[in-house]
């Protein structure tokens with residue numbers, strides 16, 4: 001489609017939808033080809049809910065599928081969210097009707113991206129989702145367009161602004177997790193269901209999409225190993241800092257001989273690494289490729305302005321006729337990557353044990369690690385506080401996850417160990 005006049009049907013009028021309508025009202029000529037963009041129809045859960053945008057002149061659709069297939073809709077913009085339900089039904093309907101689709105829906109693309117890419121390419125229309133990953137940071141275009149001349153080997157990023165905000169605030173203010181989460185919700189970073197954020201699933205959706213683009217596969221969300229920040233203790237954030245690390249929710253993907261490994265974990269990042277310095281609600285991405293080497297992107301990953309800018313950039317691509325395969329290769333030939341057995345993964349670990357403050361305890365813990373073949377890299381013990389136990393921390397050299405898990409189980413059974421040992425991974429970046 002190359003067009004001088006583009007009529008949008010926009011479904012979903014939350015933060016991003018309202019931001020997009022306001023942007024288009026202000027800059028209807030934003031597309032580089034010089035054409036005009038107008039919003040003709042809208043759909044959302046409630047028509048009457050107060051919003052920071054006037055929709056009284058737009059045609060209202062109760063059903064997003066009807067909006068997606070309306071003759072007045074040239075491009076369907078899906079901002080409803082969620083992997084299934086009306087978001088999926090309306091995107092499928094638009095593609096089948098030969099309408100280009102622009103979406104910010106990471107769950108939809110991560111969970112059904114391969115099928116939707118096939119549908120889009122069979123119908124000869126673009127399916128674009130820049131706003132699905134890292135909000136205003138052009139990570140999707142970067143992977144899909146800029147990196148075609150290279151081979152990405154690995155990527156690691158901070159892809160969830162809510163978690164980054166929570167971790168940064170916990171570290172700098174010493175406030176509790178729940179308290180800081182309430183702030184993130186108020187500031188509009190968090191998803192409607194914050195377990196998507198703090199459980200690591202939002203970051204997992206995003207890294208699944210980046211992995212598919214980087215390595216030329218269909219996304220496979222079920223292959224991601226996901227751990228969130230909801231079980232993280234403030235104590236570990238403090239102790240990690242004493243050891244020269246900052247705890248970040250790191251989403252990573254690596255191409256190896258055994259396939260694509262996609263992981264999300266709260267991880268220790270050296271304080272001087274650029275990923276450790278992306279504070280607040282910022283998103284950041286660190287990529288290693290064969291020819292270019294190391295690349296770092298950083299910026300706002302959420303919010304009305306940045307995310308609407310990413311949606312608008314996709315609309316501009318539709319208007320200028322830019323159509324590329326959705327995931328680097330023609331969709332009909334796309335394969336889904338398989339899952340890698342996490343027990344073989346080599347990790348460097350931070351282990352924290354809450355132990356009784358009495359003779360021989362450290363020796364017993366180290367002996368169990370030595371017997372399992374886990375080599376200790378550094379050790380930290382803090383004086384006993386007001387609690388019953390005293391924390392001891394060890395960082396390890398590289399070791400298989402399965403070996404580490406067996407050693408932790410054994411140590412958890414020692415009478416002098418008061419609590420389940422805590423394991424955090426040291427990011428390999």
Ligand code: HSE
Pocket residue numbers: 132135159160161162163189190191197202301302303
């Ligand atoms: N809840 C997401 C975040 C918003 O916190 O990053 C953008 O996907």
